[in-house]
Amino acid sequence: MNLMMLLEMASSAFGDRIAVGSKDGSGVSYSALYSNSGRAAEIFRNSPAEKVAFLDTSSVALPTALFGSAWAGLPFVPLNYRLTETEIHELGSEIAPAVGITSASMRGPLEEVPQFETIEREGFLSQASSGDVPDADWSMDPDQIAILLFTSGTTGAPKAAVLRHSHLVSYILGSVEFMGAGDEEATLVSVPPYHVAGMAALCSSVYAGRRIVQLPNFDPSSWIDLAIAESITHAMVVPTMLSRIVEELENRPGVSIDSLRALSYGGGKMPRPVIEKALHLFPNTNFVNAYGLTETSSTISVLGPEDHRDALESDEEAVRRRLSSAGKPLPNLEVSIRDEEGKVLQTGISGEIWVKGEQVSGEYLGHGTKLTDDGWFPTNDGGFLDESGYLFVEGRIDDIIIRGGENISPGEIEETLLTHSEIRDAAAFGIPDTHWGEVIVTAIVTTGESDLSATEVKEFVKNQLRSSRTPDHVVIVDELPYNETGKLLRRVLRENLSSLSIDEG
């Protein structure tokens, strides 16, 4: 099994359709994407690289490099271009020897990495678009690594989740109908390449035969304009994007995206006011809520369009609240809710979400697998199943803050705060927010004589880390709560928050 077999099928069944590009016919067809991937594979094979990195925004170079890596039998490693230069340099060193597709403005931090060759996007695309196409000689070993995706784990140190061809191909075969898309269908991809949804969107669209339109840098007004101009029928957004699209549409009365048939959202908790507004702004659009993880090859449960309508129209609270659920698990997966000892809990009781199935990896490069002996993956997400089998997700058990779809480790912020000479102790945690999903609160204990202000604390963090790590709120407290074994009780802090005075500045 190999991701290339998906593209090979697409190329042989509907090779003339546009794979990536505009409805005016400019773009790359499936047969051209196939040939270009073969030539890209040659480029990769002719270098000493053992991995193919991608440090760039979305363009047609992305699917070309992804499928080219699959053809060449090398892991494809999209890197987060929003990381600091130091972080990118470190990830580059970790994956070398490698070849990286990048752009002039981004290649800097990879230049100095030993055994790391960079190729600029334009040069890569021109090399990949002419010359001989190799024979279809990719390996069909299902255990070969297809994609490595760096996620920030509980400690904040990035770990690469390993997705093998068997995981991704199982996911696609189990959830997408081959050539299921009509000629006129087009999907707008605005999630970045380094997000599992960005990778899954490429594979799903290729297998369904749905034209891909890419928006490299999301902003709500470009998203709306592009959706209208390209007669977009399908799109996937993270909650923050939907919230900004809703705001923008409210400011542009009379503007509507009539072609949009299906809008799926996921990647974090969707505030209910946002989804309710969106349902009213898009009365003819089917809404899909997808829940999944990097380690599970994207989606594991789906709240479909009928569920959304039923929930909106129902008088029963049990049905209405399903709007806040992640829907039902995919048919080829098993989901169960477990206690701390791994025992299955009763319906309705909260615990840890466990999942099992062929698309589930649960493995990290150099760290082994998190799967149990009988193949279950403990997701580290809390949640419960209701009586009808709907899955409710309650957030990360290990306290990671998900702000605007970005996973933020509290530990990283705490460590930074503790380097300040006037800060004695610090804790970071997330609280729900209608715009960002969650925002960052830091509780700090200052040294005796300090008169540190909230603004100074925020500035300090902003200067050390990137802006998305800046605390939204700073609370100054006398002591932080710990348990007897010295573990910080963020939960207690969160619960006590209402009685603390929050600085809004």
Add this chain to the structure above:
Amino acid sequence: MELRAGSRLKSAVCDTEVIAVKAPAEDLDIRCGGVPMTDPTNSEGESGTPVEGADGGTLMGKRYVNPEETLELLCTKPGTGSLGVGDTLLEIKESKPLPASD
């Protein structure tokens, strides 16, 4: 022949080609059009026609399974023969199409 996930097979009597998505660890007499399937690298072209009763054809992108669902073949090229193990025909694995989620 013994299959493993990822193995490719080609019909001896029609255009059908499949990839094994799931395969049990045992020798299986996998046929298309009633005739044992071959390795696609085999340079001999197809000859003859599917036998009666095994001529329903295959559909691209469909998955075919045995009754126990221990064998699953993905059709990557359609043809006029039907897939089977011995004399038992495989059936299309019905799947409820899911709404696009990514």
